[in-house]
Amino acid sequence: MLVADDQELVRSGFAMILDAQPDIEVVAEAGDGAQAVEAVRRHSPDVALLDIRMPRMDGIEACREISTVSACRTVMLTTFDSDEYVYEALHAGASGFLLKDVRRDDLVHAVRVVARGDSLLAPSVARRLIEEYTRAVPRVPQPDGRLESLTTRERETLLLLGRGLSNAEIAAELVVSEHTVKTHVGNVLAKLALRDRIQAVICAYESGLIAAGSPPLGGAGACGSPAPASG
Known part of the structure; x- marks a missing residue:
């Protein structure tokens, strides 16, 4: 894997x-976004841990380029309170977010989760991230014809995903098993050509399925402790 941060001691x-x-x-290690992109090209790591704020090229732009040129999955490091544009990393292709004061065990767990193809949000980031995104998306929704391919239950699942609910919470809301929810989530991602649960949140808001400014239903722990946000 690759670790990129402009602070040498942190990195x-x-x-x-x-x-x-x-x-x-x-x-590989990198001190800025440009070095990170070059390191990914050279070493082809499975996961890149990227600080959002770096010189020359920030973590978001590096994430965007990495997602374009490789299959490497990215986890963004943030202090969140000082990072006003965290939601932009969603569009850039980030698979997860961690706070810089993350515990050792949670850092290792996060890398393993993302490496196996899941997405992840630190629990203290999840709710605020969704709230920030709902304020940032365009006021006029962009109709998405792909939603017509969803069954009624899959559409309900996408709605609840967008509101920040975990699989267990979705199962309780729909009165079905968690196994059934996992099947619905998988079908939603496949039919809409979405890589992970984070992209499902984007789709739910940008398509107008959820109105911008709607309060998320899930609490701060809806995505785990931290735990996988997909599947």
Whole structure:
């Protein structure tokens, strides 16, 4: 994997923690976004841990380029309170978000979750991220014809995904099993050609399925502790 942060002590600290794991190898470090993109081209890591605020090229632009040129999945590091444009990373292709004060075990867990193809939001970020995104999307929804391919139950599932509910909460809302919810989520992602649950949130708001400014139903822990946000 790749670790990119312009603060050397932060970068090396994360790299040491991750490289100490038997199933994780840090193949490169980068001090800015441009270096991160070049490192991904050169080493082809499975996961890139990117600070949002870096010189020359910030983490969001680096994430966008990495998503374009490789299959590498990205996790964004943020302080959130000082990062006004976190939601832009959603469009850039980020698979997860972590706060910079993340605990050691949660950092390792997050990398493993993203590496296996899931998406992840730190629980303290999840609700605020959705709220920030609902304020940022265009006021005029953009109709998405792909939604016509969804069954009524799949459409309901997308609505609840967009409101921040976990699989367990969706199961309770729809009075079905979690296994059934996982099937519905998988069908939604496949039919709408969405990579993960985070992109489903974007789709729900931009298509007008959920009105911008609607309060999320899920609490701060809706996406785990931190836990996978897909599947």
